[in-house]
Amino acid sequence: MSDIQIAQQATMQEVSQLAEQRLGLAPQHLEPYGRYKAKVSLDVMTEMADRPDGKLILVTAISPTPAGEGKTTTTIGLSDALNRIGKQSLVCVREPSMGPCFGLKGGAAGGGYAQVVPMEDINLHFTGDFHAIASAHNLLAAMIDNHIHHGNELQLDARKIAWQRVVDMNDRALRDIVVGMGGTANGFLRQDRFDIVVASEVMAIFCLSNSLHELKQRLGDILIGYSTDGTPRYAHEIKAHGAMAALLKEALKPNLVQTLENNPAFVHGGPFANIAHGCNSVVSTKMALKLSDYVVTEAGFGADLGAEKFINIKCRKAGIKPDMAVVVATVKALKYHGGLALKELAEENLGALQAGLANLQKHLDNLQQEFGLRCVVAINHFVQDSDEEIALIENAVKQMGAEAILARHWAEGGAGAEALAHKVVAMLEQDSTACDFLYPDEMGLWDKIGEVAKRLYGADQVVAEKKVLDKIAMLNEQHGSMPVCMAKTPYSFSSDAALRGAASNHTLTVRDVRLSHGAGFVVVLCGDVMTMPGLPKRPAAERIDIDDDGTITGLF
Template identity: 55%
Template sequence: MAPTDIEIAQAHTLRPIAEIGAKLGLGPDDLEPYGKYKAKIAPHVWERVRGAPDGHLILVTAITPTPAGEGKTTVTIGLGDALSQLGERTAICLREPSLGPVFGVKGGAAGGGYSQVVPMEDINLHFTGDFHAVSAAHNLLAAALDNHLHHGNALGIDPRAITWKRTVDMNDRALRQIVVGLGGKSGGVPREDGFLITPASEVMATLCLASDLEDLRERLGRIVVAYTTAGKPVRAADLKVHGAMAALLRDAVKPNLVQTLGGTPAFVHGGPFGNIAHGTNAIIATRLALKLADYVVTEAGFGADLGAEKFVNIVSRVAGFRPVVAVIVATVRALKLHGGKKLEELTQEDLPALARGIANLEKHIENVTRVYGLPAVVAINRFQSDTGAELDLLEGRVRNLGVPVAVVDVWARGGAGALNLARQVVALAQRVQSLPAGKAADPKGDGRKVRPPEGAAEGPGLEDAYPDGFPGGLRFTYELDEPIKAKIEKVAKQVYGAGSVAYSAQAERSIRRLERHELGNLPVCMAKTQYSLSDQPELLGRPEGFTLTVRDVVPSAGAGFVVAITGEILTMPGLPREPAAERIDIDRTGRITGLF
């Protein structure tokens, strides 16, 4: 019987964190250790390296996944280890796992098999306390809001127009809608309230989009928590607690350094969800990694319609990041699901279903290369149930699209299972680097493609890649000065394939209010199901011409975007019938089992 993820991780001998830091030129004074194998990076490191040139940023995204996930984090880690094995100075940037998924459906979320970040028990559970700090800062603001109501409501807040909920990092459906302020006069002002899961907190998104502690403090002050009876926004700064919130986040703002099983340095920092928030790790961590490494591999939550879209339109705008290559993770099993195969039958060979499901992958390739303007390579993440005929069919179809492709086996082989992928990533990065000035980093773009110059570096499977010309540089899907509806509709039609967008009466009112209060010039963060290109999880494959329904549009002013809520997306998930928590245990020595 094959060992489990946690058994593989526990059998591994970890290297002291100082040794991992030294690979990036970090000395003992640059690290603030949390035990032997994890540390935070001291703020002075940024001041020392900020003038250094950036390394190559590799963005890992995926097709539309199944509920079990397609191994995007595992591929990210395996690719990082493979680049290290090729002799490249490499760092990986990942999000911190939320306790919700850890105890819910997926179990541990630190990679898998021989492509993991370690110590995996620490990373999956309390780690360095960042999630708890975010929860505390969020709930301090909630407590201050109710305290203000209790003591006379000098700001004139309308209790019916309070938008700030509480948060906890756990799947707990019973907390979605609650009533607070019960218990008589001393218990506060009774009102309806509710909880979000911590990765959906605006404080988490704000932490991950801040450039430093000072910027974080200012952003926290801009958070909108309610409206007055006159319709004026009430912000955290009005309640005078944004400084205290920042104090709670003083250590959480520092990047966390750990290692992979292959010894590659890994920054695991921040954890916004990709279907609710923007779905990428903290800008501070990625920015620092780019100064310390030649190749930085990061991932964006869920498919290229969610995390990658937000990386381009939100993160790249805020941080100035320009990925040189995107890796699209695909699996045979997920594509069979998109081709009509039942979830419980995905381990059975079905070439017709696979062929039909490839339409989903084609749309994600189009999004990355044509909409976002990034060169892409498809990584087929191999599962034990995949047959040779299925892998041959999928690999051949991708090659026929003119896109480089590699089958990876990183769960079983670690970095050695992604060496072909790593070589193709390096070759593509070199082609981007050799493009004429401006072509590889044009944020607006004109939709044209440019052919690679003569003598550009090639790699396995690249000789026929992009026969119609090389993608010409990062392109935003919309401009910030466009109306909110125009931004939503460009994402819906260009990225998702929608035919139209419908707005509820509440969404119409919210959009008018946002634009009236000068919040209409922010990027749009789409809250959408991860299981379909549409807002309807049952529409698999490549749906086209559907109507996307926007239920509401709410400000996330601290993070610096507005959130368009579509479909039946939930900001507080629930546990499944048999949660992963039932399999997790600990013995008298403190050894954890069953985490994944």
């Protein structure tokens, strides 16, 4: 059966019962959105402030490939397995974006028998969070143009407007546009662009805010552009932040759903990891830590992007740190990194697998040596995997200073990941050292970029044109204490997607930098990464359909 067919056959528990029986939440804590999903009141955080935090488990992965790695599936399967062995576990994952859902990737709610449900709702609109984020973002864009139209009291320079528009859909035609056409009644003519919602600074702010008060403050701190004399201008100066926060009031509350095995799950927030910081919301993670003994969360794409930003951005700002990491790998993906073509991955090839293990080793070295994290490798099983290939990975990982556990959660649900769950619990019961940040706040922006590029990516140098270097130097004067949010291809340690395996001694080219003042980080654009993806030649939307009874097909 397909993922969507498995999800549609699930027997779900009423969300009010799930909340009461599994999380101890009273009816007044919930705002149901139908029978199987609900918002959870932020009052829970105040009421449970004195509770000790549970253990935080970060699920990350090797560099992604077209063969798939199953990071979200493993995150869900591990949480189900922890509950199966008698531990209280809650999974925290991001909300899917409809851009990739209708584009190349398809749905993103797990897979096989390790999914969060209701799957169709989660992938399509859900509780409206992304619509609220897009509305808040575009309200600010409209108010900026309106301010210019009605006298431009702040003397905003139309050539230096830093705030674009967003839509939750892949649409390459919107990457560069002109607004204000049609005469003076329609505003001031200027160049503009659209980004995808998950790249919006509002999304980043939304996911990093601990409260409604902080959300409103951060929204007010958004840099909207510069006046003609070079003075930076912010959203609070055109009085946009209050209305923006009002649009996000309900969205900020975590979304409670469940896994196929009726275990609780928070699905909330969804910044991309290649062009944003790639983590679910701080409020849902912190709430989960109060409600459960074990919290299993993920960070987007490979550890070089997702885990790095999870630690250096999210954890730094939220005051939390992971207790350990699970690194997901597959035989197929490792053989792809070893040089095989996609059509060759089903055949046993120990030579290609051995070569591809360099990618896994680099990610493990980064997590264990650079961040000081305890790690276990989860081998996400595929039916084509041979015993010899599995054994090769297990033996190689031992030489890397970790242990690899075979997990069959896609086919067997939580039962297939019990061995992984037992290993995770055993590691967490041992004493550990604290996870480290890669760089201190006081380090300069260019040096921070260098630390990430050289220590994590294996680059031997970082280069940028003079105008980019000048921009970084200018930002460093006032914002040098901010972390950097690296935006690059997820498919390679380098900025070249074609360099598989563990690329080393390469040059990282910084194309541009953007200040996300409200979010509190500087986005570093490397290579040809796009903040507005396009649709592939055969988009997933072509396969998605609905019958006369309302049953959706082809979603995943």
